[in-house]
Amino acid sequence: MQLIMSPASPYVRKVRVLIREAGFEDRISEVPVTTTPFDSAETALAANPLGRIPALVRPDGPALYDSRVICRYLDSLSDMNFYPKARLWEVLTLEATAEGIIDSAVSMTYESRFRGDAAWPDWLDAQWAKIDRALTALEDRWTSHLSGPVTMGQIATACALGYLDLRHAGRGWRAGRPTLAEWAERFSARPSMQATAAE
Missing domain, CATH: 1.20.1050.10 (Glutathione S-transferase Yfyf (Class Pi); Chain A, domain 2)
Incomplete structure (x- = not known):
């Protein structure tokens, strides 16, 4: 899986922290992009029609976007129970x-x-x-x-x-x-x- 991201985004950071807490670093590669509200990165647009980050590109389904959606999805793959x-x-x-x-x-x-x-x-x-x-x-x-x-x-x-x-x-x-x-x-x-x- 690939995480379309920018390090300064707090929405992205939520997902990046969860990835590390769940031990998923080896399963998800990070793809940094430079994007703004006026000029969406092509990589971000390819994963999310809104052009917003983060977006999670999966090999077995459409890309997921919105940090809360991604976090719930990653929690479903984890045994850490981040949503008890x-x-x-x-x-x-x-x-x-x-x-x-x-x-x-x-x-x-x-x-x-x-x-x-x-x-x-x-x-x-x-x-x-x-x-x-x-x-x-x-x-x-x-x-x-x-x-x-x-x-x-x-x-x-x-x-x-x-x-x-x-x-x-x-x-x-x-x-x-x-x-x-x-x-x-x-x-x-x-x-x-x-x-x-x-x-």
Whole structure:
């Protein structure tokens, strides 16, 4: 199998971390591409008509795309149980919260990168407000779900926080969230996270 990817994408990183946690490095080769919302890479378009990454090219079926779809598929091939039935709805909600953080953070990155000095401050502030509320919810209500065996909720949360450090470090997401900050520091030390950290 081939993973169409870009190392800086937090959506891609979720899949790359899961691959390493599942021990699938020898089964999936990574194919880096350079793609933007205005100019999709041909390799990405060949796997996903939307031109978005990640996409997983399989030898025995159509390519899969959207990080959540790919992660569920890889979990089905694994015996690691990243989506445990006993806590499925909590894990899915935690993953969705992290995905929402990523969506807003990526939107902020694009607004600043492609509009430059014309970036809309109200848009940036509105997206950060969503992130801020989600982070507070993680600190206040979800930290107990970040312990125990690794789940996709934990992986997604760690990748979301890692992306905030990569692109929005000046916003200081750790302020007032000591428990979440401590958890992020511990989880980011995992070999799978270290191996997938963008420079």
